[in-house]
Amino acid sequence: MEKIDVKIKAVKERTYPILIGENLLDDAYEFIRNVTDAGRFLIVTNNTVYSLYGDKMKDDDADFIIVPDGEEYKNREILNTIIDKALKMKLERKDAIIALGGGVIGDMAGCAAAMYQRGIDFIQIPTTLLAQLDSSVGGKVAVNHKLGKNVIGFFYQPKLVLADTNTLNSLDDRQFKTGLAEAIKYAFIEKTCNAGEDFNLFEFFKKNRDEIYNKNHKILKQLIKMCCILKSSVVNQDEKEKGLRAILNFGHTYAHAIEIVTDYRYYTHGEAVSIGMKLIFDLAKEIGLISDKYYNDSISLINDYGLITKLGINPGKEIFYDAMLSDKKVKDKKIRFVMPVREKEVRFYNNIDKNMILRGI
Numbered sequence: 001m002e003k004i005d006v007k008i009k010a011v012k013e014r015t016y017p018i019l020i021g022e023n024l025l026d027d028a029y030e031f032i033r034n035v036t037d038a039g040r041f042l043i044v045t046n047n048t049v050y051s052l053y054g055d056k057m058k059d060d061d062a063d064f065i066i067v068p069d070g071e072e073y074k075n076r077e078i079l080n081t082i083i084d085k086a087l088k089m090k091l092e093r094k095d096a097i098i099a100l101g102g103g104v105i106g107d108m109a110g111c112a113a114a115m116y117q118r119g120i121d122f123i124q125i126p127t128t129l130l131a132q133l134d135s136s137v138g139g140k141v142a143v144n145h146k147l148g149k150n151v152i153g154f155f156y157q158p159k160l161v162l163a164d165t166n167t168l169n170s171l172d173d174r175q176f177k178t179g180l181a182e183a184i185k186y187a188f189i190e191k192t193c194n195a196g197e198d199f200n201l202f203e204f205f206k207k208n209r210d211e212i213y214n215k216n217h218k219i220l221k222q223l224i225k226m227c228c229i230l231k232s233s234v235v236n237q238d239e240k241e242k243g244l245r246a247i248l249n250f251g252h253t254y255a256h257a258i259e260i261v262t263d264y265r266y267y268t269h270g271e272a273v274s275i276g277m278k279l280i281f282d283l284a285k286e287i288g289l290i291s292d293k294y295y296n297d298s299i300s301l302i303n304d305y306g307l308i309t310k311l312g313i314n315p316g317k318e319i320f321y322d323a324m325l326s327d328k329k330v331k332d333k334k335i336r337f338v339m340p341v342r343e344k345e346v347r348f349y350n351n352i353d354k355n356m357i358l359r360g361i
């Protein structure tokens with residue numbers, strides 16, 4: 001088992017472990033009871049994940065709420081049903097909410113934990129690749145609004161992240177690739193994460209494509225660990241996204257707009273991110289920020305992993321731009337882009353011409 005301690009510089013006592021390994025669900029409550037005094041647990045999950053892993057999480061002290069499956073249900077209505085369930089169970093302040101599922105469940109359950117009685121303990125049990133290497137770490141929890149992605153939420157750190165890599169065996173190809181899109185993102189921002197370690201993820205991805213696609217658990221654990229170290233380093237430096245943390249949104253300014261204009265139904269989050277990364281590389285090349293070589297190497301990497309890079313709909317430029325303006329990085333109506341500048345490095349730009357931004361749409 002791999003263990004990473006996430007530290008939050010701003011608040012010393014807020015350190016929590018990420019545990020990564022096989023079969024961790026078998027001893028889940030042992031790990032959980034090490035980090036919380038909770039007497040009762042509300043497990044938030046969906047029908048898909050419940051049918052696969054619900055049995056492993058059954059316990060005399062735990063109750064489930066099973067919500068519908070899908071990004072389109074990551075909203076205030078479903079969030080309310082979770083709070084209703086916590087109230088009906090009469091959860092107390094010392095009790096805990098557990099997220100058992102992908103990023104959608106993690107974000108929504110975390111939001112409920114942050115709200116209920118002004119905050120109760122929160123445990124993340126991520127079951128998708130995307131959630132294990134990205135969304136369960138760092139304490140951003142939120143639900144969507146029709147007009148904006150993740151606009152209703154909190155910074156609320158979990159007490160524990162328990163990533164059982166065995167759960168990845170039941171992921172279908174599409175969802176596995178979705179996680180790889182967020183993972184490859186770290187190859188493009190690695191140096192700017194300033195983690196004090198050089199993993200050379202770019203090379204790692206080039207070398208291990210087959211191992212990754214064959215779900216070699218040793219390689220997957222390594223990948224999840226590296227991404228979690230990079231993310232937690234960024235979160236440690238800037239928990240509340242006053243600056244640096246926004247680099248984690250590489251490709252997301254386009255991605256969030258894609259998700260909004262398609263009503264959260266057409267693309268998975270990771271697919272929107274891979275299209276977003278391609279658009280941002282095109283933009284960077286167009287305005288002369290990166291060399292042809294870096295552009296070609298990066299696009300080859302995205303293509304080698306078979307990630308989607310083309311927007312298959314025509315939302316209309318003005319509608320798309322309007323959706324981009326709802327991004328949380330917009331300041332004074334200017335969209336702030338995280339742009340590639342050279343290998344593994346990104347920088348912020350906010351004065352890019354609107355026509356240029358929309359050229360690829």
Ligand SMILES: NC(=O)c1ccc[n+]([C@@H]2O[C@H](COP(=O)([O-])OP(=O)(O)OC[C@H]3O[C@@H](n4cnc5c(N)ncnc54)[C@H](O)[C@@H]3O)[C@@H](O)[C@H]2O)c1
Nearest residue numbers: 048069102103104105127128130131135140167170171269
């Ligand atoms: N909080 C953050 O920092 C952060 C970062 C990145 C992404 N996100 C959010 O994460 C969400 C995307 O997460 P996701 O890609 O995990 O999507 P998801 O939660 O919708 O899960 C994808 C699909 O896989 C199913 N599933 C989950 N675990 C499974 C398993 N082990 N086997 C088989 N099927 C399984 C789910 O039921 C769902 O149908 C988005 O809402 C995005 O905004 C948040």
